Amino acid sequence: MTTQELDRTPAIAAPSLTVNRARRPVLRRSAAALMAALLAAAGLCAGDAVAGFFPFGPASRSISDLGNQYVPFYAYWWDVLHGHARGDLIVNWASGFGSSYLPDVFYYLASPFSLLVALFPRAEVDLAVYVITAAKIAAGAAVMAWYLRGLRVRGPFRSGLAAVFGAAYGLCGWAVTDAAYNPMWLDGLIAFPLLCIVGEWAMAGRRPVLGPLCVVFALVTGFYTAAFAMIGATVVLLIRATTEDSPLRARLRGSGRAALYVGAGLGVAAPVALVVYLAAADAWPVTPRPFTSVGVSPMLGRLLPGSYEFNSPAIFVGTFALFAALTLPFNPAVRVRARIAWTVAIVAVAASMLWEPTVRIWYAYTTPNGSAYREAFVLCGMIVVAGWTSFSRGMPKPYALAGGAALLGLTIWVASDWEKAAPEMLQWTWAVAAVGAVLYGVLALAKKIGRRTWRITSGVLLVLVAAAQTAETAANVADVDTKRQAALGYYAPWGTWHERLRAAVASADAWPSYRTDPGEARVTGNDPQLVGGEGSAYYSSFTSVTLIGMLENLGYGWISRGRSPKSLDNPVTDTVFSIAARAHSTVTGASQSRGGDQADVTLTRRQVAPLVTVRPDFRPPPRYGASPFRNQELLLGTSVYTVPEVRYERKDGTVIGTTGPLETVPDPTPRSYPYNLFAACAPGQEVYLYAPDYAGGASLVDSGIRVGLTGSAGRNRAPIEWLGTVPATGRVKVKLRPMDRGAVPDHPIACLDTARLADAVSRLRSTGATRVEVSGHTVNATLPAGSTGTAVMAVPAIRGWTCALGSAGARPAGSFLGLVAVPLDGKTTRVSCSFTPPGLKIGLTITGSTVLGAAALWIGLFFLRRARRRREETAPETAVASGAAPA
Numbered sequence: 001m002t003t004q005e006l007d008r009t010p011a012i013a014a015p016s017l018t019v020n021r022a023r024r025p026v027l028r029r030s031a032a033a034l035m036a037a038l039l040a041a042a043g044l045c046a047g048d049a050v051a052g053f054f055p056f057g058p059a060s061r062s063i064s065d066l067g068n069q070y071v072p073f074y075a076y077w078w079d080v081l082h083g084h085a086r087g088d089l090i091v092n093w094a095s096g097f098g099s100s101y102l103p104d105v106f107y108y109l110a111s112p113f114s115l116l117v118a119l120f121p122r123a124e125v126d127l128a129v130y131v132i133t134a135a136k137i138a139a140g141a142a143v144m145a146w147y148l149r150g151l152r153v154r155g156p157f158r159s160g161l162a163a164v165f166g167a168a169y170g171l172c173g174w175a176v177t178d179a180a181y182n183p184m185w186l187d188g189l190i191a192f193p194l195l196c197i198v199g200e201w202a203m204a205g206r207r208p209v210l211g212p213l214c215v216v217f218a219l220v221t222g223f224y225t226a227a228f229a230m231i232g233a234t235v236v237l238l239i240r241a242t243t244e245d246s247p248l249r250a251r252l253r254g255s256g257r258a259a260l261y262v263g264a265g266l267g268v269a270a271p272v273a274l275v276v277y278l279a280a281a282d283a284w285p286v287t288p289r290p291f292t293s294v295g296v297s298p299m300l301g302r303l304l305p306g307s308y309e310f311n312s313p314a315i316f317v318g319t320f321a322l323f324a325a326l327t328l329p330f331n332p333a334v335r336v337r338a339r340i341a342w343t344v345a346i347v348a349v350a351a352s353m354l355w356e357p358t359v360r361i362w363y364a365y366t367t368p369n370g371s372a373y374r375e376a377f378v379l380c381g382m383i384v385v386a387g388w389t390s391f392s393r394g395m396p397k398p399y400a401l402a403g404g405a406a407l408l409g410l411t412i413w414v415a416s417d418w419e420k421a422a423p424e425m426l427q428w429t430w431a432v433a434a435v436g437a438v439l440y441g442v443l444a445l446a447k448k449i450g451r452r453t454w455r456i457t458s459g460v461l462l463v464l465v466a467a468a469q470t471a472e473t474a475a476n477v478a479d480v481d482t483k484r485q486a487a488l489g490y491y492a493p494w495g496t497w498h499e500r501l502r503a504a505v506a507s508a509d510a511w512p513s514y515r516t517d518p519g520e521a522r523v524t525g526n527d528p529q530l531v532g533g534e535g536s537a538y539y540s541s542f543t544s545v546t547l548i549g550m551l552e553n554l555g556y557g558w559i560s561r562g563r564s565p566k567s568l569d570n571p572v573t574d575t576v577f578s579i580a581a582r583a584h585s586t587v588t589g590a591s592q593s594r595g596g597d598q599a600d601v602t603l604t605r606r607q608v609a610p611l612v613t614v615r616p617d618f619r620p621p622p623r624y625g626a627s628p629f630r631n632q633e634l635l636l637g638t639s640v641y642t643v644p645e646v647r648y649e650r651k652d653g654t655v656i657g658t659t660g661p662l663e664t665v666p667d668p669t670p671r672s673y674p675y676n677l678f679a680a681c682a683p684g685q686e687v688y689l690y691a692p693d694y695a696g697g698a699s700l701v702d703s704g705i706r707v708g709l710t711g712s713a714g715r716n717r718a719p720i721e722w723l724g725t726v727p728a729t730g731r732v733k734v735k736l737r738p739m740d741r742g743a744v745p746d747h748p749i750a751c752l753d754t755a756r757l758a759d760a761v762s763r764l765r766s767t768g769a770t771r772v773e774v775s776g777h778t779v780n781a782t783l784p785a786g787s788t789g790t791a792v793m794a795v796p797a798i799r800g801w802t803c804a805l806g807s808a809g810a811r812p813a814g815s816f817l818g819l820v821a822v823p824l825d826g827k828t829t830r831v832s833c834s835f836t837p838p839g840l841k842i843g844l845t846i847t848g849s850t851v852l853g854a855a856a857l858w859i860g861l862f863f864l865r866r867a868r869r870r871r872e873e874t875a876p877e878t879a880v881a882s883g884a885a886p887a
Contacts, residue, residue, distance in 0.1 A: 029149040032159040036145035036166030037138035043171045043470045044134055047477020055127050060490045061481070062126065066181035067491025068564075069539050070108070072526035074117045074132075075125045077109050081118040086511060086534060090777035091835050093511070094528040096538035096547045096565070097577055098795040102837045103279035103542045106272045108184045111136070111221040126493040133183050140189035141170025144381065147193040148388045150200065158392065160462050164469060165321055165388045169193070171473040172380035173302060173316030177480050178371060181488075185374065188225020191218035192381045195233035202261055203240060203254035208858065211257075215265025220272050225374070228362065230262070232378030235345050236385065243338040267850025271843030278838040282799055283541060284548040284562045286369050287714070293354045301415035305476040308483040313353055313373035316476060317380050317387075318469050319408075324387030326411075327404030333393035342386045349379050369561075491524055497585065498531055500601045504583050505533040508603055512611050512774040514580035517567055520719075525564040533583070539564035547796040550818030554635065555628030555690055557711075557719030568719045570688070571606060571752070572632040572640060575761050577794045580608045609764035609794075611772045612781035612831065614824070615816065617789045622817060628690055628720060629750040635817050638760035642751040644679040644732075648744075651676060660746035664694060664738040673699070673735035677744070681751035683730050687723045690748050696738035700724040711742055726751055769831075777835045784829070791831045793820040803833040810834065 049056035062071055076094060079085035086093035092101035113132045120128040145166025149159060170189070179185035198214050201207040218226040237258055241251045266273065294312045301307045302315050303322055317325075328334060329343050352358035353373055360366065362375045390396060396404070501518060508516045509532070517535040518527045525539025536551060543563050552558070554573055557566045569582060585601045615637060624631045629641040648656040651674050656662060667674040681687070689698055693711040695718070703724030711718035726732055732749060769781040769791075779793060795801075797820045801813035806828040813833060814821040822831050 025150070028159050029146045029162075032145040032149040032162040032166065033142035035160065035163035036141040036170065039163060039167035039466060039470055040141035040170035041134050041138045043167065043473040044137055044176065044477055046470070046474035047176070048481060050474060051478035051481040053481050054493055055130055059481075059485065060493050061130065061181075061485075062491040062493060063181040063484055064488040064490075066129070066183070067493075068525045070181075070183055071125055071129055071491070072524050072530035073104065073108055074114070074129050075122060076526075076529035077114060078117050078120075078122050078125060078128075081115070082122075087774075088776035090837065092529075093774065094532070094534055095526060095540075096543065096796065097515075097534070097536055099538055099540075099544070099547070100279060100542065100798060100800060100835070100837050102840065103276055104540055106220070106276050107223065107279075107541065110223075110272070111184070111187050113139070123494050123499070129183065133180060133186065136183065136186035136190065137170050137175055137180075140175065140186065140193070141166045143190050143197075144169040144193040144384065147197050147200075148385065148392070150197070151388070151392065157459055157462050160459075160466070161391065162388070164462070164466050165324075165384050165391075167466070167473075168318040168321035168387075168469060169381055169384040171318070171477070172377060172384075173307075173314030173476070173480075174373075174376040174380055176473075176477045177308065177314040177484065178374065178376070181484070184222055185225050187218075187222025188229045189377055191222060191226045191229035192232050192378060194218055195229055196236050196381075196385075198261055199233055199237040199240065199258050202258035203237070203244070203251070205254070205257065208257075208261075211261040212264035212268065212854070215262055216268045219265060219269035223269075223272055223276055225377070227364070228375040228378055231362065231375070232349070232381060235349060235378075236382065239338070239341045239345055243335065243341050264850060264854050267853075268847050270846035270850070271840055274839030274843040274846075275837050278799075279542040282544050282546070282838070284543050284545045286561045286563060288366065288369055289372075291356045291359055291372055293356070295418075297414055297418040299350070299354065300411050301418040303411060304415055305472055306479045307415075307418075308480050308487075310487055311371050311373070313350075313376040313379070315350075315376050315379050315383070317383050318472055320465055320469050321384050321387045322411075323404050323408050324391045325383045326407040327396045327400045328386050328390040330400040330403030331390045331393070331396045332400070333396065334389060338389065342382075342389060346379070346382050346386060349382060353379065497523075497601075501583055501585055502531040504601045504603055505531060505581075508581035508583075508605070509533070510580075512772050512779075514578045514608060514611070516581040517574075517579045517583065519583035519585055520567040520569045525560070527567075535567050535579070536565050536577070537567050544796060544798045546798045546818055550796060552717065553624040553628060553631045553818075555632065555692075555720035557692065557717045559710075559716045561715055562717075566719055569722065570632075570720055571754070571757060572636055574606055575608045575757065575764070576632075576635045578608050578611045579606075581605050607758070607761050607765070609761060610768040611774075611795075612769035612779070612783070612791055612793050613764050614767045614769075614783060614787045615790045615792050615821075617823070624817065627747060629688070631817075635819075636757075636760055637764070638756060640753050640756040640760060642681050642685065642753070643747050644681055644749060644751070646747060646749055647678040649676045649678065650674060660744055660748065661693075662744040664696070664736060664742045664744060666696075666738050666740060671737075673697075673737045675736040675738070675744075677732075677734040677736065677749060679732040679734075679749045679751075680730050681726045681732055682753070683726050683728045685726045685751035685753055687726055687732055687734075688720050688750050688752060689723055689734060690720045690750070691742070691744045692717045692719075694718060694736070694738065694742040694744050695740040696736060696742065698723065698737075699735045701733040701735060702727055712740070713743070779833045781831045782829055783824070783831065786826055787824050787829065788826040789824055790814075790816055791822045791824055792816045793822075793833060795820050797821065799838050800835050801833055802836070803831060806830050 048061065051059065053059045053061045076085060080089065087101060089105055090102055092099050092104070113135050116132050116135065117125065117128040145162045148165055149162040175186065175189055179189065194214050195218055198211045201211045218229060237255065241255055244251055298309060298312050302313055305316055307316065329339050331339065352362065353375065359372060368374060505516050505518050511534060515534040518531050518533040524530055525537060527537050528535045536556060539560065541563070543565065548558065548562050548565060551565050556568045558564055559566065574582065582604045583601060584604060622634045624634065627643060629643050633639050633641060645658060647658050648662045650656060651672070662675065664675060687700055691709055691711060693713045694709050695711050697706055697708055698721065699706045700723035705724045707721045707723065709718035709721060710716050723734060734749065767784065769783055771782040773780045781791065783791060797813055797815035797818055801820050802810040803813045803820065803822040804810040805822065805825060814823065820833060
C-alpha cells in the first residue's frame with residue numbers, strides 16, 4: 001500500500017465512526033425506553049392478575065365511566081373504522097337522535113392507540129380497551145425514560161436507571177387509580193415528558209419542525225390532559241432556564257423558542273381546540289361540585305402504596321423514586337440553585353392542588369366535575385424527574401441519603417394519621433427503606449474492594465431495585481383495583497346479553513326508514529353505540545343543551561346531572577322520533593354480572609311517522625310548557641292525552657291536597673305504600689306517571705304492574721312511566737312507596753287515547769317525506785308535491801346544521817320545538833340538510849395560516865443564515881484584497 005493510500009485510509013473510516021457515535025445516544029435512549037415500557041406493562045398486568053381482574057380473571061374492570069362510556073365509544077369506533085357505523089366522523093346517528101361526532105373523536109379517541117381496537121373482533125372490545133390502556137401506560141413510561149436518558153448523567157447502567165424511573169412514572173398512582181378507567185386521560189401521561197423533551201430542544205435551538213409537531217401530537221391526542229401537561233412542562237422549563245450556566249441571553253432565546261414551538265403547535269391543532277371548545281360551550285351545563293381540599297395527612301398518604309380515596313391526589317410513584325426525590329435537597333452533587341428550584345417547584349405544584357384559586361387556574365377557571373385532582377400526574381412526573389436529578393449524578397453521599405430517609409420517615413409518620421392509610425403498606429415502605437440502607441452498605445463495601453466488583457454489584461442491585469419496584473407497583477395496582485370497584489361499581493363485560501340484544505336490534509334495522517331503539521333497560525349510558533340501533537341515550541361531555549332541554553320537556557329521564565339522557569318507552573315520543581322498533585330486555589343482579597346470559601330480549605314494533613314530516617306554519621311558533629304530556633302533543637301536532645285532576649291522600653285516607661308538588665318521605669313500615677293518587681279517565685286508556693324527582697316504587701291498583709323511579713333533584717331525573725290501563729270503572733288509583741325523599745309534581749298522571757294517536761300517525765305518514773336518504777352527515781328528503789308549512793327532521797337542532805330547498809343555497813337550519821326545521825315554499829319537493837361541526841372551518845383556516853407562516857419563517861431564516869455564512873466566508877478575502885493585515 002502506498003503512502004498516499006495510507007493517508008487516505010483514516011479519511012475513509014472516519015465517517016463510519018462518526019455515524020456510529022451519533023447513533024449511540026439514540027440506541028441508549030431507545031434501550032431505556034424499551035425497558036421502561038416492559039417494566040410498566042409487567043407491573044400493570046401482574047397487579048390485575050393478582051386481583052383476578054379482566055382479562056386475567058372473572059372480575060370486571062369496567063369501572064364507572066370505563067364501562068359506561070369508554071367501552072361503548074370504542075365499540076362504535078370499531079364500527080367507524082370498519083365502515084359499519086351510522087354516519088361518519090362528522091355525525092353519529094346512533095346517539096342522541098343524531099349528535100355531533102367529531103368532538104367525541106377529538107376528545108376521547110384521537111390517540112393513535114385508539115386504532116388498535118380495529119385489530120380485535122368487536123365482541124372483544126373489552127380486551128381491546130385493556131390493551132390500549134396498557135399500551136398508553138407503557139408509552140408514558142417509555143417517553144419519560146427517553147427524556148431522562150437525554151439529560152446530563154454520569155456513572156454506569158444509566159439506561160437501566162432511566163428505565164426504572166420511567167416505569168415508576170408510568171405506573172404512578174394517578175395512572176393506575178384515576179386514568180386507568182378514563183383511558184383518554186392517559187394521553188396526558190405521554191404528553192408531559194414529551195413536552196419536556198420539546199423544551200430541551202427549544203433551549204438547545206434544535207428540532208424547529210419536530211418540536212411544534214410534538215406539541216401538535218400532544219394537543220390532538222389528548223387535548224384535556226395536554227393542557228395540564230403543558231403547565232407542568234412549563235414549570236420544568238423554568239427550572240431548567242434558571243439553573244443553566246449558559247448566558248442569560250441564550251436562556252431567554254431558548255424560552256422564546258419554546259413559546260414559539262407551543263404557539264405553532266396550537267395553531268396547527270386549532271381545529272381540535274375550537275371544535276372541542278365550542279362543543280363544550282353548547283353542552284348541557286353541569287353545576288360543579290364545590291371544591292374541598294384534602295388535608296396534609298391524606299396528601300402524604302397518597303404518596304405511599306396501597307392508599308385509595310376517590311377524590312384525593314393519587315401521587316404514588318414507588319418507594320425508590322420517592323426516596324430518590326427526597327434526597328435531592330441534601331445532595332451536594334447537584335448545584336444549590338437546582339436543588340432549591342426543584343424543591344420549591346414541587347412544593348408549589350403540590351400546594352396549587354390544594355388551594356381553590358390555583359385549582360381554578362389548572363382547570364381554566366372552572367371547578368372540575370368529579371375528581372378535582374386530575375392534574376396529579378404532573379406532580380408525579382416532577383417527583384420522578386427530581387429523583388433522577390439526584391441519583392443520576394451517582395450514589396448520593398451518606399448524609400444526603402440520611403436526609404432523604406428522615407423525610408421519608410416523616411412522610412410515613414404523618415400519613416399514618418390518615419384513616420385510609422393501609423397499615424401493611426406502611427410496613428412495606430419501612431421494610432423497603434431498611435433493605436435500601438443495607439444495599440447501600442453492600443454497594444459501598446463493593447466500591448472499596450475494586451471497580452470491577454463495584455460495577456457488578458451495581459448492576460445486580462439495579463436489577464433488584466427494578467424487581468422490587470415492579471412488585472410494589474403490582475401490589476398497588478391489585479389493591480387499587482379491589483378498592484375502586486367497591487367504591488364505584490362496575491359494568492358487565494361483553495357477554496351473551498349483548499349478543500342477544502345486538503342480534504335483535506340488527507334484525508329490525510331499517511335505517512333511515514325508521515329508528516330501532518335498543519331499549520330502556522339501560523346497561524350503559526351509550527347502549528346505541530355498544531349494541532347498535534338509534535336512540536336518545538348518549539353519555540358524553542358534549543351532550544348538547546338542545547338535546548337535553550328538548551328531552552326533559554318531553555318527559556325523558558337522565559342521570560349524571562343531565563349529561564346522560566335515558567331512553568323513553570312511550571308511543572307518542574316513539575312516533576315523533578320515528579322509532580318503529582324497540583327492544584325490551586331484563587338484566588338484573590347476577591345475570592348482569594355474568595353478561596346477561598339469562599336475560600330475555602323481545603322486540604316491539606309500531607307504526608310511526610317518517611324521519612322527515614311536514615307541519616303547519618305556526619304563528620307564533622309553539623313553545624314548551626310545564627306539562628310533558630302537553631309538550632308531546634305540541635310536537636305530535638294532535639291532542640292525545642287526558643290530563644286529569646289528581647287528589648293526593650295518605651294511606652289512612654287523609655287528603656293532602658289536589659295540587660302538587662307532593663313532598664314524599666320514606667315510610668319505615670315494611671311493604672308500605674304511604675301515598676295514594678286518585679284520578680278519573682276513560683276506561684281502556686293507558687295510564688302514565690310523571691314524577692321526575694321521585695325515588696321509589698309506584699303501582700296502579702289492580703293492574704299488577706309495579707315500576708321503580710330513580711329521581712333525585714339535580715342529580716337524576718326519572719322518565720315518564722307506563723302503569724297499565726284504566727279499569728272499567730274509570731277510576732285510577734296509583735300507590736307510591738318512596739325509598740328516599742322526593743317530590744311528585746302537579747298533574748303527574750295522564751291517560752293516552754291510542755285511537756287518537758293512531759289517527760295522528762296516519763296523518764303524519766300521509767303528509768311526510770316519501771323518501772329519506774341519509775349519507776354520512778347529510779339528509780335528503782323528498783316531500784309530496786305542493787307541501788307547505790315547515791319540514792321537520794326528527795333530529796335535534798344543534799348548532800351546525802344547514803339546509804336548502806332544491807337547488808337553492810344552504811342556510812342555517814331553523815328549530816321546531818328543538819328539532820331541525822326548514823320553511824317550505826309550496827313548490828320545492830326536495831329538502832337537503834348537512835352538518836358541519838362549529839369551529840371546524842375556522843380551525844382549518846388557522847391551521848393553514850400557521851403552516852404557511854411557519855414555512856415562510858423557516859425559509860426566511862434559511863436564506864438569512866445562508867447569506868450570513870457567505871458574508872463570513874468572504875470577509876477575510878475582502879480584508880486581504882484591501883490591504884488589511886490579517887489579525
